Amino acid sequence: MFAKAPERRMVTVRLILFIAWIVLIVSLFWDPVTPVLTQPDSGTPFALSNKEVRVQGVVLEQKPYAMGARMFWTMILPCVPLFLMVFGHEAWRRICPLSLSSRIPYYLGLQFMRKTFNRQTGRVERKPMTISQDSWLARWHLPLQFVFLSSGVTARLLFINSDRAVFAFFFIGIITAAIITGLFYGGKTWCNYLCPIAPMQRIYTMPRGILETPAHAPKLPVTQSMCRTPGKDGDQSVCVSCITACPDVDLERSYWEIYKRPGSRFTYYGYFGMVLMFYVYYYLYSGGWDYYFTGAWTHEENAQLNQLMNPGFWFNGYAVPIPKIIAAPLAMGLAVLGAYALWCGIEAIYRRVARKLDPSVSDDKVRHHMFMVCAWVTINTFYLFAGRPNIALMPPWLQTTVNTLIVVATTVWLMKNIGRSQEDHTEETLASALRSRLAQSYDRLKDLVRGKRIEDLSPAEINILSKVSKGES
Ligand code: SF4
Incomplete structure (x- = not known):
């Protein structure tokens, strides 16, 4: 549905989100407003209560705090995965403020260009320069981006979650990295090869978000979130082919290109481990769930960096003498590898069972089913924790509504995608190309299709009809 939104409007949306992001960053340095909301007598849902939160057996001292980190981590970020599944990759890529950052040099005409000789x-x-498609980066960008993401998530546990200055500099750093990439490389090189959020975008949308606009049938000149510019007669493509099988041009095609690649399985399965460990680590570190579910971890003023040498694990009142700075990456690494091994094991069992039931079932089909189920399990695991410090403040009926919406939307997404196959996509692409040709010979073919309109024929019927009409001519 976002594919057809005019670029002029979407640039404005991206710009507004970018400005809101800058305001958030500024608020991490100076925020005279939100601490009032957390005063014990403020009467807001965020007012600090008398409830004790213990971390490693010690009661955490809590004072009124600026809410920037809490708002970002527990209100804004948790909305993104569901937004992705419902509105699709095309929607996110057209509003993403980080994507806008990487395009700033392009909009300002500052992008470096290389000279090429056009023989024609x-x-x-x-x-503009692009990444060579034979390069290591082109082949391995997805697992590499997943490593960036896991490192960023671990850095949250260690440095970023509640230290507002570090958090602000983290944002500034990532915006700067996107701008520098956009200065040297064209298209969405940052989004496609380097952005740490890209694996999440792919896992939660591919092959199709619930409201994603199909790119292949009918084929349009400017599809999905393809790079574009406003023109006299509507948007025009400014694609510089920065990647083959671009997810901005045809997300589903991109999925069928990458899902068998080495590294995709590690990314899908390891991502589950990363999500789970990110939340479980609050328990492993503090010795209970209150630390996470009260949101106390978002406002340990100036304390997070001082915890780096604290014991990294706390079980039943006993500290494990591994410093947090080692324990967090260790736990994260083991969780990613453990999840990869676990899901590979499930895949092997599923393959065996599926083959017993249907000997013709292919490895590709098994892999696709596994990716879809893994993504569904991962997003629902995410929502067992994400946003809960705020959802817990809602009345019970609203909590039930939110939970139901999450399960229904993610299940609709699963149902929409699990039965898909590469053949479906290929057949529909072919049928879309043939439809207009067959429409020209409709008078000759009318009897064969029993008067049905060409637009009403299924892709399979179109392909058969095309073969028949070829045989006749
Ligand atoms: S539309 Fe073209 S330029 Fe834009 S990201 Fe895709 S391949 Fe790159």
């Missing part, structure tokens, strides 16, 4: 025109042209 005989002219020297200036084109």
